[in-house]
Amino acid sequence: MTDTQLLLDIYWCGYKPEVKRREEVITLHRKGNGYKKIAKMLNIPRETIGSIIRKFKAKGTVEMLPGRGRKKLLTSTAVRYLKRRVEKSPRVTAEELRKDLSDVGTEVSAQTIRHTLRNEGLHARTPRRTPLLSPKNKKSQLQYAKSHVDKPQKFWDSVLWTDETKLELFGSMDQRYVWRRKNKAYEEKNTLPTVKHGGGGGGSIMLWGCFASAGTGKLHRVQGTMNSHQYQEILDDNVMQSVTNLRLGRRWTFQQDNDPKHTSKSTRAWLQIKGWNILEWPSQSPDLNPIENLWWDLKKTVAVRKPKNVTELEAFAHDEWAKIPVDRCKTLVSSYASRLKAVITVKVLSTTSS
Template sequence: MVKSREWSRKTREEVITLHRKGNGYKKIAKMLNIPRETIGSIIRKFKAKGTVEMLPGRGRKEMLTSTAVRYLKHRVDKSPCVTAEELRKDLSDVGTEVSAQTIRRTLRNEGLHDRTPRRTPLLSPKNKKSRLQYAKSHVDKPQKFWDSVLWTDETKLELFGPMDQRYVWRRKNKAYEEKNTLPPVKHGGGGSIMLWGCFASAGTGKLQRVQGTMNSLQYQEILDDNVMQSVTNLRLGRRWTFQQDNDPKHTSKSTRAWLQIKGWNILEWPSQSPDLNPIENLWWDLKKAVAVRKPKNVTELEAFAHDEWAKIPVDRCKTLVSSYASCLKAVITVKGCCTKY
């Protein structure tokens, strides 16, 4: 049933005024451009109730008591993964029969929405302690220090990955028509590539494709080919700092010895902390930009990646690094747990 329109108080009062002056329903309806049935309803209500105000009791009755709503809020606060069906059964056990849809609607009205949970690293108590110590020991570093850090990391770029979700408009039972399918990956080598990249507050540095499975030796070669050139291009100066995570090939005995010979200042790094590396945000930007261009093969995938990496605005890099202190404060606030960064 379609809900009838609610007329304003001023309009309803005008109807009563015209009626008191002796005007009939039909004439009032024509004067105010309101349906005759509505005129009659307003006048009958006034005669019966003596008012044109909206009276209480209108609308659909609430199906859940305030106590039931409080229970639902408490339950999902303690167990966010509980389903609407499980909540329905809980209420049914105490004599309250409602649908799962009613429970979903009630929770949405209370500001609680069902969402896909964010993927975060599994943090042990040791990991949390290490992250918290890192944040506390670095939160007071001046911005000048963070501006001189060269942030590095590796990422996997897929030809038809989750960032490149594609859809087709098709009729029922037409899924396998050639125009409604995606062609196989050509020259794909698995349909993905691994990239090593770096950036600083001053912009993006070098980006290099990793051939095959990277080991400690190949990692050292990549650093040798790209790091100092990036430091020079980004004008980080003599007192710059090198950042890397705790991947085994980064912390192997041979890599540690190689880095010691280089004499680079290495930023200590807590394990399981991708949210503390701002380059993760740039990887996200890169994958979205490459997906928009819809590469057809791995050769295009790599070419587009280099092209889009070079296009990332300096302001984007600068903003990520300038907000790093806020990231560390967030880690301290949540006592070492994961953050939105």
């Protein structure tokens, strides 16, 4: 059954013939006409004809009688339509769904629609931001997830997660949500495809940051366009201080993505001299880095403070980064194995179908 057919069913379910029309149904029925013939004569659905006749036999009237208790605002057909619609189009809004129902005569509020979908296990969630991936990248992610999913929690607690992000002075925080069920965050239809950020300029700044299970580490503003040499200087100034502050111990692991300045010949040589244990990392995989969640937290809290200039933007960023609760960091890292399991489930399906 198509969405259009479902909407027509909702319309007819809500159709209430006027009293005179219902009286015509009973008159025709008494003359020996069957449901099908009456429906054709009066252009009323056969199910509605049956409902009128059964009610007349039970109550002896075609008048609308007062009901008992609170009636459901949405029929089972309407609920079925809502579920089907959001499963196919997770980014549809409650207001758009309300208008769909209104067009076929079912008047409910957007809040009623949200409540109904929650009862059906469909919740409005912020979409996970994932990169546009080639089949090769998908297979690389899958291999990474499979080879690391059984790592002990102690290993993940000793990882220093790092990344860069662009913070905009008047950046729009896209609050459009997706309707999805629990544990379906990484299905492709429930994610928001992204591309790698560019350099900061004008009303924005670039930030390098790090964190671990024990909390946030150093946050550093990138001046101009970062190259390999500047990247090495940032690491030199911030990494070991963060490792010490977060008490990661001697067996800690350094995480970075595969940005060209991170993997350049000079940076690889520099890291080799440092002797840090480097976590292997698949290309185009910010969705595997839990620091992305903290960047999102940071951008929301900074936006609330409405910085007026770049100086305030940087000051608020440092302030809010330091305020991120340790529990938030710990939760992100402790759930990392679950994240890998979810990625394995999704990537297996996507790579086998591509």
